Amino acid sequence: MLRTLDIRDMLLIDRLELDFGAGLNVLTGETGAGKSILLDCLGFVLGWRGRAELVRKGAAQGEVVAVFDLPAGHPARMVLQEAGIPAEDELILRRVNALDGRKTAFINDRRASGEVLRAVSDTLVELHGQQDDGGLLNARGHRAALDAFAGHDDLLAAVRSAWAARSAAAKRLAEARTALAAVKGEEDFLRHAVAELEKLAPQPGEEADLDTRRRLMQAAERIRADVVRAHQILGPEGAEGAMRDADRWLSGAADKAEGALDGAMASLERALIELGEAVSGVEAALDAMAFDPRALEACEERLFALRAAARKHGVQPDALADLTGKLSTRLQALDAGEEGIARLEADVAAAEAAFAAAAEKLSVARAQAAGQLDAAMAAELAPLKLERAVFATKLSKGDPGPEGWDAVAFTVATNPGAPAGPLDKIASGGELSRFLLALKVVLAKGADALVLIFDEIDRGVGGATADAVGRRLAQLSETAQVLVVTHSPQVAARGSHHFRVAKSVSDGMTTSRVEALPPPERVDEIARMISGAEVTDAARAAAQSLLHS
Incomplete structure (x- = not known):
């Protein structure tokens, strides 16, 4: 609900504060008093397109502030959330117009773009007038209006779910076909590569292990001859044999040496022990260095084969095993591709059938609701002196989508036998306003989220017709806040709140004022x-x- 409107230095208004109430708010005044200026200012703060020059003469800038009550669940809250603006129970829109034409908008004291401002205002206010080119005159919204009238949310949910499943199945099929086409283009490569890699059977970490073994065998081949010679010199044919001979000779002479050789013999004994350990270590090293030259050759061949395969496929040797698995999977997909495509095609066909069934059920319900809507409109048009007019909701089959496949259009024939056509093409200005009012009354369910503004919707009518217009505006205001600019006393008398717009001249300056009566x-x-x-x-x-x- 629009609670307050504060206008400063805009057009003919120097300062104006208005407090609106629930129900029907009527604005009256003599022609030229400035009622349209008030709507221009409201449209300005809502981000609507309007006059280019709005700042009051002599002022540096103009400003409009509109305060709305925002109940829980109001559609504006989602728009604010997406824009990163805190949503509270009170929504404050402020827009400033500089003298140079620059316009700055704020929502709850946060700077906001014109796009966000208009998105929010679309959930807050709906304008109906003779120049209205949106709302119910916009054929793109007729299907949603019919669905809201019918209240078949469960059928809509089923269609949306079926469409989502159909879209997902079609996407999977398209992806599979694309993948299959890509794989078929490299079939020869895949078969050759997989055969080659599976024969090679690379293992993670194998290249590093082979390289270590190869270097050890190469090193052993270079130094083993020297170690063998050293073993020969240290062994029984060399130092060990000579030292044992010396030990034997000294032992034979020790008895006659009166202990002179005891120290030398002890040292020689220790040397023999150390020499034995050295010989054992050399022998162990020789055992470790023992290898089959054919093993080195096999190791090198395997290592070179792994590295060659890695270069060929542009990967590291350790990644060959993973590559083998991936290429094998792609080849399996190729081999099973046609069978998989057939299964996915069956899924798409089933999803399309389910969507068609849900869409047809929704279409039948819409056709039934269209008849009910046309009957309700006929009942509303007669009191509005449009009893000769025929309102018809036309359904045709359009492109399928998440809302089904029905195209919906509200048409009217103003006279019997006359061709039917879109509302804004067939109805005259006064008739159009009354058609829109009748539609709004019939479609009133769910309108409580919007503030409805009717700009001189009673133009060209009077008497009983004007009274009927007033009664229907009052009826509409029972579920939504309504603002109406009117010249009809019958409409003004139905208002819950009455505002008078007047113009005055002081010191050569013309101003408009609005006062609650x-x-x-x-x-x-x-x-x-x-x-x-x-x-x-x-x-x-x-x-x-x-x-x-």
Whole structure:
């Protein structure tokens, strides 16, 4: 609900604060008083396109602030959330127009783009007038309006779910076909590569292990001859044999040496022990260095084969095993491709059948709802002096989508036998306003999220027709806040809140003002609307009668 509107230095308004209420808010005033200016200012703060020059003469800038009540679950909250703007129970829109034409918008004191401002305002306010080119005149919204009237949310949910499943199945099929086509293009390569790699059977870490073994065998081949010679010199044919001979000779002479050789023999014994350990170590090393030259050759061949395969496929040797698995999987996909495509095609066919069934069920329900809507409209048009007009909801089959395959259009024939056509093409200005009002009354369910503005919707009608317009606006205001600019006393009398727009001149400066009317002044304003400039007692009595009817 629009709670307050604060306007400063805009057009003919220097400073204006308005407090609106629930129900039907009527704005009246003489022609040229500035009622359209008020709507221009409201449209400005909502981000609508309008006049280029809005700043009041002599002012540096103009500003409009609109405050809305925002109940839980209001569609504006989702728009604000997506824009990163905190949503509270009170929504404050502020827009500033500089003298140079620059416009700056704020939502809850956060700077906002024009796009975000318009997205929010679309959930807040809907304008209906003779120049209205949106809302119910926009054929793109007719299907949603019919669905809201019918209330078949469960059928819509089923269609959306079926469409999502159909789209997902079609996507999987398309991806499979693309993948299969790509794989078929490299079939020869895959078969050759997989055969080659499977024969090679590379293992993770194998290349590093082979390289280590190869280097050890190569090193052993270079030094083993020297170790063998060293073993020969240290062994029984060399140092060990000579030292044992020396030990034997010294032992034979020790008995006669009176202990002179005891120390030398002890040292020689220790040397023999150390020499034995050295010989054992050399022998162990020789055992470790022992290899079959054919093993080195096999190791090198395997190592070179792994590295050659890695270079060929542009990967590291350790990645060959993983590559083998991936290429094998692609080859298996190729071999099983046609069978997989057939299964996916069957899935798509099943999904399309399920969507078609859900869409057909929704289409039948829409056709039934269209008849009910047309009947409801016929009942509304007669009191509005449009009893000769025929309103028809036309359904045709269009492109399938998440909302089904029905194209919906609201058409009207204003006279019997005349061809039907779109509302904005067939109806005249006054007729169009009444058609829109009738539609809004019939489609009132769910309108409570919007503030509905009707700009001179009663133009060109009077008497019983104007009274019917007023009654329907009052009926509509039971579920939504309604603002109406009117010249009809019958409509003004139905208002819950009455505002008068007037123009005055002071010191050569023209300004417009708006004031809320208490009951006595309201009687005078409606009497003025009845009788003109001179308010008579009869006009006051007629005004009282209208207010109490």
